[in-house]
Amino acid sequence: MDREVKKLKEEIEREREKGVAAMVACYQGFDPAAYLQYNYMPPRADFDRQDSIVPWKLGCLHRAFTEGDVGGEVLVDVGSGPTLYQVLSACEVFDTVFLTDFLEVNRQELRRWLQGEGKGYSSLDWTPYLQHVCKLEGRSPSAWTEKAARLRSVVSDILPIDVHLPRPLPLDSQLPTAGADCLVSCFCLESVSPDLASFTRALGHIRGLLRPGGHLLLIGALGESYYMGGPGVRIPVVPLDEAQVCASVRASGYTLVRLEVYTLPQGMKVGVDDVTGVFFVKARKP
Numbered sequence: 537m538d539r540e541v542k543k544l545k546e547e548i549e550r551e552r553e554k555g556v557a558a559m560v561a562c563y564q565g566f567d568p569a570a571y572l573q574y575n576y577m578p579p580r581a582d583f584d585r586q587d588s589i590v591p592w593k594l595g596c597l598h599r600a601f602t603e604g605d606v607g608g609e610v611l612v613d614v615g616s617g618p619t620l621y622q623v624l625s626a627c628e629v630f631d632t633v634f635l636t637d638f639l640e641v642n643r644q645e646l647r648r649w650l651q652g653e654g655k656g657y658s659s660l661d662w663t664p665y666l667q668h669v670c671k672l673e674g675r676s677p678s679a680w681t682e683k684a685a686r687l688r689s690v691v692s693d694i695l696p697i698d699v700h701l702p703r704p705l706p707l708d709s710q711l712p713t714a715g716a717d718c719l720v721s722c723f724c725l726e727s728v729s730p731d732l733a734s735f736t737r738a739l740g741h742i743r744g745l746l747r748p749g750g751h752l753l754l755i756g757a758l759g760e761s762y763y764m765g766g767p768g769v770r771i772p773v774v775p776l777d778e779a780q781v782c783a784s785v786r787a788s789g790y791t792l793v794r795l796e797v798y799t800l801p802q803g804m805k806v807g808v809d810d811v812t813g814v815f816f817v818k819a820r821k822p
């Protein structure tokens with residue numbers, strides 16, 4: 537019996553490795569500029585409508601970082617991609633921020649923004665996002681230049697990451713031995729995992745980056761089965777519902793603090809994906 541169980545486990549592990557390898561192949565065509573255009577530029581990214589997803593997402597992050605229990609020195613953003621919106625509130629709370637991504641093209645896109653000032657250095661103008669978060673903080677939108685400077689000052693490194701590894705970051709990543717004080721991850725785990733078990737496993741892997749008592753702030757897609765990572769680059773996504781998100785967060789060893797859900801209005805569905813909603817999870821590592 538033991539030999540049969542061992543054989544079955546080995547077969548399951550081989551299938552898992554095949555699924556992860558297939559995801560790696562999908563990401564070879566990922567196009568940062570196209571991805572930004574599909575998701576973070578008008579008409580999809582609309583700040584004017586109060587019911588728009590972008591103010592909702594930025595509001596969730598602002599509240600999480602200002603309600604008093606999230607804090608410390610070090611924050612890691614898992615699977616940053618080419619985007620910065622996810623750390624615009626965090627950069628006021630943490631003095632050391634690590635951005636991370638699997639692909640060099642995304643790490644390069646982030647470096648270009650962080651190193652550029654005033655030049656045509658980035659594929660997307662993050663000013664409206666910076667201005668919106670300044671308003672959430674009770675500041676003038678014109679303080680966006682100060683926020684941009686603050687973000688540039690706290691980003692300590694842009695690291696390679698693979699959430700399918702038990703140790704997702706390089707050994708020399710300068711993370712404190714005890715772990716980070718906070719993790720942020722947006723639209724990453726469900727869009728890089730071949731199935732729900734892999735998604736849950738990845739949650740467990742990144743948990744190892746966090747110190748006990750640290751927080752995880754997770755934003756992700758609900759009901760999404762694919763998205764376009766570039767022209768003709770269709771990337772499969774693990775379709776999640778709220779119950780599965782909560783179960784996976786708990787099964788991977790976190791205490792769920794709260795779940796918030798946004799349902800996309802019909803007009804937001806424009807063919808670059810089939811997302812139906814967005815979740816926001818605040819969780820804590822016991």
Ligand SMILES: C[S@@+](CC[C@H](N)C(=O)[O-])C[C@H]1O[C@@H](n2cnc3c(N)ncnc32)[C@H](O)[C@@H]1O
Binds near residue numbers: 563637698723728
């Ligand atoms: C849908 S994008 C999310 C980007 C960004 N966080 C956002 O909010 O739009 C998913 C990101 O996961 C990255 N990725 C792909 N495979 C990964 C892996 N094995 N581990 C960590 N990140 C991975 C991709 O390069 C991509 O930047």
Ligand SMILES: O=S(=O)(c1ccc2c(c1)CN[C@@H](CF)C2)N1CCSCC1
Binds near residue numbers: 575589773800
């Ligand atoms: O912020 S979003 O909810 C958003 C933002 C990014 C993504 C998705 C959704 C869904 N597909 C993800 C692939 F992983 C990427 N948004 C969708 C509506 S318009 C503005 C962008």
